[in-house]
Amino acid sequence: xxxxxxxxxxxxxxxxxxxxxxxxxxxxxxxxxxxxxxxxxxxxxxxxxxxxxxxxxxxxxxxxxxxxxxxxxxxxxxxxxxxxxxxxxxxxxxxxxxxxxxxxxxxxxxxxxxxx
Amino acid sequence: xxxxxxxxxxxxxxxxxxxxxxxxxxxxxxxxxxxxxxxxxxxxxxxxxxxxxxxxxxxxxxxxxxxxxxxxxxxxxxxxxxxxxxxxxxxxxxxxxxxxxxxxxxxx
Numbered sequence: 466x467x468x469x470x471x472x473x474x475x476x477x478x479x480x481x482x483x484x485x486x487x488x489x490x491x492x493x494x495x496x497x498x499x500x501x502x503x504x505x506x507x508x509x510x511x512x513x514x515x516x517x518x519x520x521x522x523x524x525x526x527x528x529x530x531x532x533x534x535x536x537x538x539x540x541x542x543x544x545x546x547x548x549x550x551x552x553x554x555x556x557x558x559x560x561x562x563x564x565x566x567x568x569x570x571x572x573x574x575x576x577x578x579x580x581x
Numbered sequence: 582x583x584x585x586x587x588x589x590x591x592x593x594x595x596x597x598x599x600x601x602x603x604x605x606x607x608x609x610x611x612x613x614x615x616x617x618x619x620x621x622x623x624x625x626x627x628x629x630x631x632x633x634x635x636x637x638x639x640x641x642x643x644x645x646x647x648x649x650x651x652x653x654x655x656x657x658x659x660x661x662x663x664x665x666x667x668x669x670x671x672x673x674x675x676x677x678x679x680x681x682x683x684x685x686x687x688x689x
Contacts, residue, residue, distance in 0.1 A: 474623070499675040503624075507665070509679040556622060560675070568612065568631075570675070574623040 467492040469561050471573030478549055478580055485545040486576035488559030494539035495561035499570070500532070503556040512557075515542055549580045584608045585670050587680030594658045594687050602666055602683045606649040610670035613644045613651045614677070619664040627653070627666075655685075663687045 470489040478484050488498060500512040513523040515536040523529060536542040542561070546553050556575040562568070586605045594600050604613070615627040628635050630644040630651065639659070644651040651668055665684045669677040 497675070501677070507682060509667075509669075509677065511676055514675050556624070558624060560677075562675075569629040570614065570671070570677075572616070572624060572626050574625065577622055 467563070467569075467571050469495075469559060469571045469573040471557075471559050471576050473576055474574065475577040476579065478578065480550055480580055481548055483545055483547045484549055484578055485543055486557055486559075486578075488542045488544075488561065488573055490540045490561045490563075490571070493561075493563040493571070495542070496539060496564035497562045498536055498542040499560045499562075500534065500542075500544050501558040501560060503558065503575070505554055509558075512544070546578060549578060551580050554578055554580050583681075584672075584678045585668060585680040587668055587683055589683055590681065591684045592686070594655075594685065596658060596660060596687055596689050598658055599654065599656050600658065600685075601655070602653045602668075602685075604651045604668035604670075604680050606651075606670050608670060608672050608678060610649075610672060610678075611646065612671045613642075614669045614671075615642055615651070615653050616667045616669070617662075617664045618667065618682070658687045660687050660689060 468491045476484045497516045499514045512527045515521045534544045558575045559573045560570045613630045617625045628642040632646040634643040639656045641654040665682040667682050668680045
């Protein structure tokens with residue numbers, strides 16, 4: 466079956482340092498990968514959408530300079546939170562969708578960022 | 582506003598009982614997803630629905646697009662069902678509108 470793995474599951478980083486998280490699609494080709502964040506208040510936001518062979522599209526309030534994303538192939542994507550501060554805390558989710566009419570968005574379990 | 586209204590916000594169930602969670606939508610959506618965020622914070626995919634019904638073990642979910650709601654039924658609740666359940670409607674491509682969650686506690 467189709468699965469999405471995210472790692473690390475949890476990171477504690479010092480304020481001002483960076484954290485990289487990875488997203489691996491298994492069992493399908495992830496032509497599109499969307500990154501989301503769940504805040505400590507439990508609300509969810511879309512950060513950016515990455516589609517193979519297209520430019521990465523960032524939502525308002527999120528930038529490539531702060532959240533650079535790499536999507537080098539159809540099974541892998543990574544996102545880095547640069548210079549993390551308290552407001553970057555939360556659960557970062559990767560949702561991946563295959564091409565060829567596969568509509569379902571498969572989510573990983575999330576990578577939790579704790580900033581101290 | 583509440584484009585995806587989820588109810589109840591919290592629920593406490595005795596082990597072995599049944600219950601239903603609901604999401605009402607005030608946006609046009611063609612797909613709904615249900616997730617369980619366990620007490621450790623990990624998110625688990627439960628269902629991805631187009632209009633219709635799906636069943637998986639003790640869980641059953643229905644999405645009625647004409648009446649703009651979705652339900653998640655839990656049968657014979659177990660302790661491991663505890664956590665926060667979220668529904669999410671896909672409004673635009675990848676732009677998910679999430680419900681505010683139902684915190685479910687299963688008591689032995």
